[in-house]
Amino acid sequence: MEVFQIIIGILIILITFLDFFHTTFSGRGFGFLSGALNRLLNNMILQNRSRSIFNFSGLTHLLITSFVWMALLYWGTFIIFTAGDEMVINSTTHLPATTVQRFYFTCYLLSTLGIGDFIPGNQTSQVLAGILSFTGFVLITTGLTYLLSVVQAVLGKKELSFLLSTMGCDVEQIYKFYKQEDDLSGFVSDAENLRQLILKNASSYLAFPMVNYFLSKERDSALIVQLAALHEVLEVLKMDWAPNTIEHTKINVVINAIEQYLKLGLESPEDAPDKLDSLTTLRSFWRKYGYVYKRYSDMDRRLTASLRYAGWNWKEVYRLKEQQ
Known part of the structure; x- marks a missing residue:
């Protein structure tokens, strides 16, 4: 059961990164997850064209898509670190962490804060923690770079619109x-x-x-x-x-x-x-x-x-x- 849960968590993280990098780096449009999500959001926003949310459609898409990517990454990581009692322990008492503490550990691990009051409890957990802390860093930094690129592309789009107008x-x-x-x-x-x-x-x-x-x-x-x-x-x-x-x-x-x-x-x-x-x-x-x-x-x-x-x-x- 422990191995199966770790595999499930890794699969969720891999799917998240495949979708993320397809959208941000491939130059071939959205990945399948973000594509389906944004089509759904667009249908909802178009039904509310008379409301102010329409003017913030792009920001809404960007924030919700980014949130879903981060949520899936956190969810997959949390599943991994709840796979067994020794996956996360208290650094002082060496007692297994509670579910809430494991969520707390997941958050600061992916944000690369490195507080240290909870630590991986076995070698498998240590290896996975090292890899996953890097994935959090990659997703956050790449996401910020992508955000700036999107803003520049939007400004270019508006510039051409105003020129034609x-x-x-x-x-x-x-x-x-x-x-x-x-x-x-x-x-x-x-x-x-x-x-x-x-x-x-x-x-x-x-x-x-x-x-x-x-x-x-x-x-x-x-x-x-x-x-x-x-x-x-x-x-x-x-x-x-x-x-x-x-x-x-x-x-x-x-x-x-x-x-x-x-x-x-x-x-x-x-x-x-x-x-x-x-x-x-x-x-x-x-x-x-x-x-x-x-x-x-x-x-x-x-x-x-x-x-x-x-x-x-x-x-x-x-x-x-x-x-x-």
């Missing part, structure tokens, strides 16, 4: 912003820089998946809304140019960057509704400027899924005056 507060204003120059010379010269900024933020999806859950009720700081609006305008502007022109090429460069951003996200086209009736109605707006834009694509479904995932919709993307 300066072009206009709805699709019509963005369209007019670019049509100020008939040859799109301004867009052509800035397209490469814009592409790099979008791709830089796209990498944050996988390197720091927690960034996805820093949601906002403010349109100017909601990157997915800004990208969806930009995508709609660029698809329309592309109709003005032949495929072999530099303008058409540069427009496609930015559209492809947005597509890459969406492909690296947590959402898939299957998360979008089967019918995009609202988008059909909204796109009829472009007839005002002589465009017929009705077609649907995989990009439309990815954008729809991403907007829903962040608590937005196409009506808020277009934000036309007649619909306000």
Whole structure:
């Protein structure tokens, strides 16, 4: 029974670290535990979009996920040190520690405080204590480093959102912003820089998946809304140019960057509704400027899924005056 309990505790710790390092270091998104947890939290937060917790969604995800990692580490370690009477003893009397004292020992062991009033009581316990004290140090220090990286990625995401928002507060204003120059010379010269900024933020999806859950009720700081609006305008502007022109090429460069951003996200086209009736109605707006834009694509479904995932919709993307 003692060996079996130690094995159970070690398995819990190993699963915790596999999930932790997959999320923080792999560059492949969440581990299976943290992924399931954050999807559940996101569903709960989206149901409370009108409440202040929505503005603290990212912090909520970050704190709860960190707490679960630490709780699992402490739980696995506590199971190990309750496996037998000699696993933890009083350093003075050498009597076996109580359950509460073992929990106390677990806490200061993983925090590497080293108080010393309770100690491992046998060689197995001593070996495990040495290893586990190091795991606590690794989890805490790595977690803090990851936290700083997430904060930097969030700031980069907001920076790009604010940059795009300066072009206009709805699709019509963005369209007019670019049509100020008939040859799109301004867009052509800035397209490469814009592409790099979008791709830089796209990498944050996988390197720091927690960034996805820093949601906002403010349109100017909601990157997915800004990208969806930009995508709609660029698809329309592309109709003005032949495929072999530099303008058409540069427009496609930015559209492809947005597509890459969406492909690296947590959402898939299957998360979008089967019918995009609202988008059909909204796109009829472009007839005002002589465009017929009705077609649907995989990009439309990815954008729809991403907007829903962040608590937005196409009506808020277009934000036309007649619909306000």
